[in-house]
Amino acid sequence: MLRAHTVEQVRTAEAALLARLPEGALMQRAAAGLAYAVLDLLGGGYGRRVLLLVGSGDNGGDALHAGAVLARRGVQVEAWLLSSSAHEGGVAALRGAGGRIGTPGPTGRLDVVVDGIVGIGGRPGLRPDAVAALAHVAGVPVVAVDTPSGVDVDTGEISGSHVTADLTVTFGTHKVCHLVDPAAQACGALQLVDIGLDLPEAPVEALQAADVAALLPRPAADAHKYTRGVVGVRSGSAAYPGAALLSVAGAACGLAGMVRYDGDPAALDLVRAAHPEVVGPGRVQAWVVGSGSDDGAEDALRAAVADGVPIVVDADALAFARLTRGRPAVLTPHAGELARLLGVERADVEARWLEHARRAAREHDAVVLLKGRHTVVARPDGRARVTTTGTPWLATAGAGDVLGGLVGALLATGLDPFDAASVGSWLHGAAATLAAQDGPIVASDVAAALPDLLATLTTR
Numbered sequence: 001m002l003r004a005h006t007v008e009q010v011r012t013a014e015a016a017l018l019a020r021l022p023e024g025a026l027m028q029r030a031a032a033g034l035a036y037a038v039l040d041l042l043g044g045g046y047g048r049r050v051l052l053l054v055g056s057g058d059n060g061g062d063a064l065h066a067g068a069v070l071a072r073r074g075v076q077v078e079a080w081l082l083s084s085s086a087h088e089g090g091v092a093a094l095r096g097a098g099g100r101i102g103t104p105g106p107t108g109r110l111d112v113v114v115d116g117i118v119g120i121g122g123r124p125g126l127r128p129d130a131v132a133a134l135a136h137v138a139g140v141p142v143v144a145v146d147t148p149s150g151v152d153v154d155t156g157e158i159s160g161s162h163v164t165a166d167l168t169v170t171f172g173t174h175k176v177c178h179l180v181d182p183a184a185q186a187c188g189a190l191q192l193v194d195i196g197l198d199l200p201e202a203p204v205e206a207l208q209a210a211d212v213a214a215l216l217p218r219p220a221a222d223a224h225k226y227t228r229g230v231v232g233v234r235s236g237s238a239a240y241p242g243a244a245l246l247s248v249a250g251a252a253c254g255l256a257g258m259v260r261y262d263g264d265p266a267a268l269d270l271v272r273a274a275h276p277e278v279v280g281p282g283r284v285q286a287w288v289v290g291s292g293s294d295d296g297a298e299d300a301l302r303a304a305v306a307d308g309v310p311i312v313v314d315a316d317a318l319a320f321a322r323l324t325r326g327r328p329a330v331l332t333p334h335a336g337e338l339a340r341l342l343g344v345e346r347a348d349v350e351a352r353w354l355e356h357a358r359r360a361a362r363e364h365d366a367v368v369l370l371k372g373r374h375t376v377v378a379r380p381d382g383r384a385r386v387t388t389t390g391t392p393w394l395a396t397a398g399a400g401d402v403l404g405g406l407v408g409a410l411l412a413t414g415l416d417p418f419d420a421a422s423v424g425s426w427l428h429g430a431a432a433t434l435a436a437q438d439g440p441i442v443a444s445d446v447a448a449a450l451p452d453l454l455a456t457l458t459t460r
């Protein structure tokens, strides 16, 4: 599991460790990890040129100490001190190792810029001198120390200017901004340096392949189709029969024991032709309702709610999400649908993904899966998982229908809504990446890639 902690949690853990270690030891660990990450990126040390952008705090201290390590490896290191003060030990270490302190201005060739302006102690935004310094080095690969300076570390929000990194080297644990957009997009690749922090449960996590493999339902030796779980699909309409096909394609991934289609008769023949294993109405352990349901969404959702089983509430059914209040449910809006649900602007949702997903989960007392580049799955108590699998090729019509069906199948097997939503979203993204190896994909390709993906996970 990739875990992201808050600044307060990191500070508390750091304080406990600092009390046990000799002075400066923690910063040395961080700086050494940072320096080796930069050397990896440079492919060596001798003759390379690195510029450090240094703020007034320990983030700048990390950059300076790492600069000293680099200088001892033959890297030409220059530091620009962007505040009236800078970490004294770090400045001395850099000078002692042969690095130099310079003044912002045009530079010759640079191989890497190290962003040590601010880390977890920074307020969002950058000061004009930092913006000006960055303008001198535009186009040079940037390694951010701990966080890209300027982003809001605990929310992943961005207000004002910030650094956009190619690589972010972070210490002890991930921070929320590393996972949640839009800040996550400013991090580039992530590298975690273990500095020995002892941390509590994380408020935000990202499933990894091993977590998904462990959570995936597998049939018991004596299983039959009903013990494995039956998923029912009420989606599609005369106007949108394709939505029925795609939700059923996601539901028919093989994880549940059976798929029932109980939607518009106009779509039934198409569903049967494409999926001969799908049967008609009857008892189910979970419902998927709403994609392409058109004006039948409310009735379809009411009927599903009357069954008392967990429900995936998608697309047209989201307008009636209040009907599932207090019942096990996963709401699957994209940003526009969540905006309508909460009565805010889409741009507000896209500026504050985590806050809005959490708010909707709390207000609807349900798990909310907010779809986007980094999908956020939030529980009513605020715990959240972010999906980091996927590819921009997944932004294709009908992809959400496949996801709804897949999450429904996982609910039917007995996974709780938080696990079903986050595992489903992870699989959906990973299947899209697999399908898009050779270029563009359509939604049905994502469903078609699921068996191969699941095979690699279930044999782990």
Ligand SMILES: NC(=O)C1=CN([C@@H]2O[C@H](COP(=O)(O)OP(=O)(O)OC[C@H]3O[C@@H](n4cnc5c(N)ncnc54)[C@H](O)[C@@H]3O)[C@@H](O)[C@H]2O)[C@@H](O)CC1
Pocket (backbone or CB within 6 Å): 014, 026, 027, 030, 031, 055, 056, 057, 058, 059, 060, 062, 117, 118, 119, 120, 121, 122, 123, 124, 125, 126, 127, 145, 146, 147, 150, 171, 195
């Ligand atoms: N204490 C330690 O031994 C360790 C510290 N670590 C590093 O220390 C960092 C945290 O250090 P600090 O608590 O000193 O905080 P930072 O260095 O992140 O930033 C705080 C300083 O920046 C100034 N500042 C705040 N917002 C600003 C802005 N928008 N623009 C310009 N200046 C701004 C503040 O006045 C303050 O002096 C971590 O991110 C990490 O890099 C890690 O290496 C782990 C070990």
Ligand SMILES: Nc1ncnc2c1ncn2[C@@H]1O[C@H](COP(=O)(O)OP(=O)(O)O)[C@@H](O)[C@H]1O
Pocket (backbone or CB within 6 Å): 334, 371, 372, 373, 374, 375, 390, 391, 392, 393, 394, 395, 396, 397, 398, 399, 400, 401, 403, 428
């Ligand atoms: N830029 C992106 N990168 C990766 N995945 C994306 C991106 N944009 C959207 N997605 C994913 O694509 C899917 C689109 O689903 P959705 O918006 O419901 O479309 P539709 O309603 O056409 O099915 C979601 O799973 C979402 O997380």
Ligand SMILES: [K+]
Pocket (backbone or CB within 6 Å): 059, 115, 116, 117, 118, 119, 144, 145, 146, 147, 148, 149
């Ligand atoms: K930084």
